[in-house]
Every structure is written in C-alpha cells, then in structure tokens.
Amino acid sequence: MSKKILTIQDISCYGQCSTTVALPILSHFGIETAILPSAILSTHTAGFKNFTVLDLTCEMPKIINHWIDEGIKFDAIYTGYIGDIRQFDYILECKDKLLKEDGLFIVDPAMADNGKLYPALSNAIVEGMKRITALADYVIPNITEACFLTNTPYKEEQDDEFINGLLSDLLRMGAKNIILTSVADDEESLGAVAYDGFSKISIIKEKMEKSYHGTGDIFSSVVIADILNGKDLKETLNHATDFIIDSIEATIADKNHFYGVKFEDVLNKNN
Numbered sequence: 021m022s023k024k025i026l027t028i029q030d031i032s033c034y035g036q037c038s039t040t041v042a043l044p045i046l047s048h049f050g051i052e053t054a055i056l057p058s059a060i061l062s063t064h065t066a067g068f069k070n071f072t073v074l075d076l077t078c079e080m081p082k083i084i085n086h087w088i089d090e091g092i093k094f095d096a097i098y099t100g101y102i103g104d105i106r107q108f109d110y111i112l113e114c115k116d117k118l119l120k121e122d123g124l125f126i127v128d129p130a131m132a133d134n135g136k137l138y139p140a141l142s143n144a145i146v147e148g149m150k151r152i153t154a155l156a157d158y159v160i161p162n163i164t165e166a167c168f169l170t171n172t173p174y175k176e177e178q179d180d181e182f183i184n185g186l187l188s189d190l191l192r193m194g195a196k197n198i199i200l201t202s203v204a205d206d207e208e209s210l211g212a213v214a215y216d217g218f219s220k221i222s223i224i225k226e227k228m229e230k231s232y233h234g235t236g237d238i239f240s241s242v243v244i245a246d247i248l249n250g251k252d253l254k255e256t257l258n259h260a261t262d263f264i265i266d267s268i269e270a271t272i273a274d275k276n277h278f279y280g281v282k283f284e285d286v287l288n289k290n291n
Contacts, residue, residue, distance in 0.1 A: 023248045024052040024093075026118065028111055029100025029130070029237075031057045035064035036280025037234030038101055038130070042241045048287050049245035054094070056083060056114070059103050065139045066233040067278055073140075075103065080110045088117050096124040098244055099152060100237060101131070103141070108148035115155065124247070127156040127195075128240040132164040133202075135174040154194035158247065160240045162202040166190060177204050187215040199257070201239060212239075212257050223257040228268045234280040235264050 025046060031039045039055055046053040058080070062072040097119050099111055115125050129149040131141050146168045153159050153169055163186070167174045170189035175182055183203060190198045200213045203224065211224030239260045246256035266289075267281035274282075 022050050022052050023095040024054070025096040025098055025244070025248065026054045026056060026094045026114065027098045027100065028056045028058060028102075028107075028114065029128075030059040030061055030103065031055075032061045032064040034062065034279070035066075035068070035233065036283065037064050037237045041234055041237050041280075041283060042098070042100065045238065045241040045283070045287065046245050049242075049249060051245050051248055054092075056080060058101065058107050064233060064279070073103070077104045077106050077110075080107060081113075084110060084113055084118070092118065093120045094118055094123060095120055096126060096244070096248055098126045098128065098240070100128050100240070101138075102145060102148065105144045105148050108151055111152055112155075124157045125152075125155060126158045126160070126240075126244055126247075127152050128160045128236070129153060129165045129169060130236065132168055133162060133236070135164055135167075135176070137168070150193065153190070156195045156197075158197045158199060158244075159190060159195040160199045160201065160243065161190070162236055163200065163204075164202070166200055169193070177206060179205075183213060187213065187220070191215065191217050199243060201236060212261060214253055214257060221254050221257060223254070223261050225261055225265065228265060228272075230268065230272055232268060232271065232278075232281045235267070238267060238281070238283050239264055 027042045029038045043053050057076050059076055060074040097114055131138055131145055150169055166186045187198050197216045203211050203213050208227055209224050210227040214221040242260040242263045243256055263286055266286045267283045270282040270285040271277050
C-alpha cells in the first residue's frame with residue numbers, strides 16, 4: 021500500500037520549485053500527495069520582477085477542518101516555504117490532528133540561502149521555523165538555514181567543527197534526524213550530511229559550475245520519497261545528490277532556462 025503525504029508550502033505558478041516540484045516527484049516515486057498551499061505566487065522570487073502573491077492563511081483552517089471532519093490522516097507531513105507566521109499554528113494543528121500516530125513530521129525550513137533570508141521574510145519566520153524544527157522527525161536545512169535556526173554566524177566554507185556544531189545544536193533543539201545540505205569542504209565540493217545523534221553519513225561530490233533556484237526543494241522531495249519507501253539513508257542521500265547533479269546537467273546548456281532545472285528529464289530515467 022502506498023504512503024500518503026501532506027505537503028504544506030507555496031505554489032509558485034511559474035518556476036520549478038516548492039509544490040510544483042514536490043507534487044510530481046513524490047507522486048512519481050509512488051507517494052500519494054495532498055497539498056495545503058500557504059500562498060500562490062505568479063512566479064518564484066529569484067530572477068523575476070513584479071511577481072504577485074496571494075496569501076492563503078485565512079483559507080488554511082477551513083481546509084484543515086474539512087479534512088478533520090472527513091477523518092483524513094497522513095503517513096507524513098512535509099513543510100516547505102512559509103510566508104506568514106500565523107501558518108505555523110496551522111502546521112502544528114495538522115501535526116496533532118491529521119498525522120497518524122506513527123507518522124513522520126518532516127521540516128524543510130525553506131527560508132534562506134547564501135547567508136541571507138529570502139525576500140520579504142522576517143526574523144518572525146525564523147522563530148516560527150524554530151518552533152516546528154523542535155518537533156521534527158527529520159529537518160532538512162541548507163547551511164544558511166541551519167545557521168539561522170541555531171543563531172550561528174554563517175560561513176561560506178565549513179570545516180568539521182563548524183558542521184558538527186550545527187548538527188549538535190539542531191539535535192538539541194529537538195529534531196530527531198538532521199539532513200544538512202549545501203555542505204562545502206572547499207570551493208570545488210558540495211554535498212549533504214545526515215546525523216541522528218549516533219552516526220553521521222556524509223555524501224560530498226564535485227560542485228557543479230552553476231546553481232539554480234529550486235534544487236533544494238527537489239533534493240528534499242527525493243529524500244522524503246526514499247525515506248517513505250524504506251530506502252537506506254546513505255542510498256537516499258546518494259540518490260538525491262545524483263538527481264540534482266543530473267538535473268543541472270540536463271539544464272545547463274539552455275541559457276534561457278534560468279529559473280529552475282529540468283528535473284522532468286531525470287524523472288523519466290528514474291524508477
């Protein structure tokens with residue numbers, strides 16, 4: 021029987037990120053996926069001007085209450101980009117009332133990169149992400165997000181002491197498993213590290229020459245699909261990292277495709 025997941029994040033109508041990558045990827049790997057949109061954007065916020073935003077905070081409790089009335093339950097809840105601090109209360113209500121007893125609560129604190137918060141986000145969003153991170157079975161931050169969550173000054177290149185400090189601090193916050201992305205030993209490498217308080221798994225590969233918006237959302241979606249499908253964590257990190265590399269390679273020759281990666285080409289080769 022396939023697992024059923026709820027993902028709570030925005031819909032960027034154009035641009036390959038958030039729900040528009042989570043839904044096809046999770047579905048492709050056999051995970052029945054429901055969505056609770058936090059907002060609708062005309063495009064994502066990287067490389068586009070004058071994008072529109074429709075906040076859906078007031079609609080969220082109506083949807084949640086309907087699902088509660090229908091007795092709907094999920095094997096996992098996966099959160100992404102959140103733009104309004106009121107939505108963290110609704111996320112916790114979903115966890116309490118819509119998640120099965122043995123279900124997984126997974127947080128991708130999609131709020132920052134390259135040492136900075138995303139446009140229009142405030143420290144209040146960071147504090148909200150801390151609230152849900154403390155209850156997460158898995159948290160999947162990049163280095164910048166981990167720094168914001170743990171009040172650690174950002175470093176573009178990280179040594180083992182710095183990485184271990186972030187992992188330990190996130191564990192102390194309450195997260196049971198940490199998967200830290202955008203880990204860079206040097207200028208030529210990039211990868212991910214997983215830690216559960218007992219063992220650490222590192223997957224570091226050669227850094228691609230170009231980066232794209234949305235690859236963090238894709239990485240998280242592949243990781244979550246593999247976790248729900250019972251795959252080994254090291255195999256999962258390798259799969260997700262290679263998926264991103266292959267997606268960038270499928271995109272990099274197309275100079276007009278600046279807004280995301282052609283992950284669909286890679287999905288066609290994955291089963």
